[in-house]
Amino acid sequence: MPPPREKWKSVADCRLIVASLHTAPGTVEAVEDFATRVLGKTVVHARDRAGFVVNALLIPYLLAAIRMAESGFATATDIDAGMELGCAHPMGPLKLADLIGLDTVASIAESLYDEFREPLYAPPPMLQRMLESGLLGRKTGRGFHVYDAVRSQAFDVRQPGD
Numbered sequence: 001m002p003p004p005r006e007k008w009k010s011v012a013d014c015r016l017i018v019a020s021l022h023t024a025p026g027t028v029e030a031v032e033d034f035a036t037r038v039l040g041k042t043v044v045h046a047r048d049r050a051g052f053v054v055n056a057l058l059i060p061y062l063l064a065a066i067r068m069a070e071s072g073f074a075t076a077t078d079i080d081a082g083m084e085l086g087c088a089h090p091m092g093p094l095k096l097a098d099l100i101g102l103d104t105v106a107s108i109a110e111s112l113y114d115e116f117r118e119p120l121y122a123p124p125p126m127l128q129r130m131l132e133s134g135l136l137g138r139k140t141g142r143g144f145h146v147y148d149a150v151r152s153q154a155f156d157v158r159q160p161g162d
Contacts, residue, residue: 015041020048050115051108059109060120062100063127065093069144070126076144094144098137102130 015035019028028045035041046052051059065079074082080092097105105127112121130136130143137143 013042014044015039016044016046016052016054018046018048018052051112055108056112059105059112062093062097062105063109063120063122063124066097066127066144067124069094070124098143098145098147100137101139102127102135102137102143106131 017028017031017035032043035043044053050056065083068074068079069076076094080095083089083092091099106123109121109123109127112118113123134140135142138147141147
């Protein structure tokens with residue numbers, strides 16, 4: 001039996017402060033004071049750039065999982081189980097991509113790629129094909145997994161001929 005998971009912080013517990021080139025230091029301090037003292041939130045500071053902190057790390061992780069499924073290295077179910085069980089993540093990367101929305105993941109990836117021209121941000125061909133087919137994740141009932149009101153099951157996303 002796996003050990004019990006610690007309580008995960010909600011995204012709502014965090015507030016991101018992004019100062020532009022024109023933001024006065026006093027404004028940043030006032031916003032941080034309000035967020036921590038009045039709202040009781042944890043503040044994360046980031047520079048004004050595409051992806052800020054979370055998406056700059058999260059999107060390449062999700063895209064790597066998509067590339068792994070695309071190459072036939074492992075199924076969506078195995079990729080997700082590997083990260084859930086092997087790294088104690090509350091949700092695997094392909095389940096998370098489905099939850100976010102594959103169209104949203106692709107849009108963020110394109111924005112990051114447009115700014116940085118790093119290959120790790122480029123949306124994989126499989127993601128583009130899934131979007132063209134209307135497979136957007138949970139919101140359409142199918143992405144890397146199939147969703148309905150009763151159960152969620154994975155489907156194999158290998159290419160024909162694999």
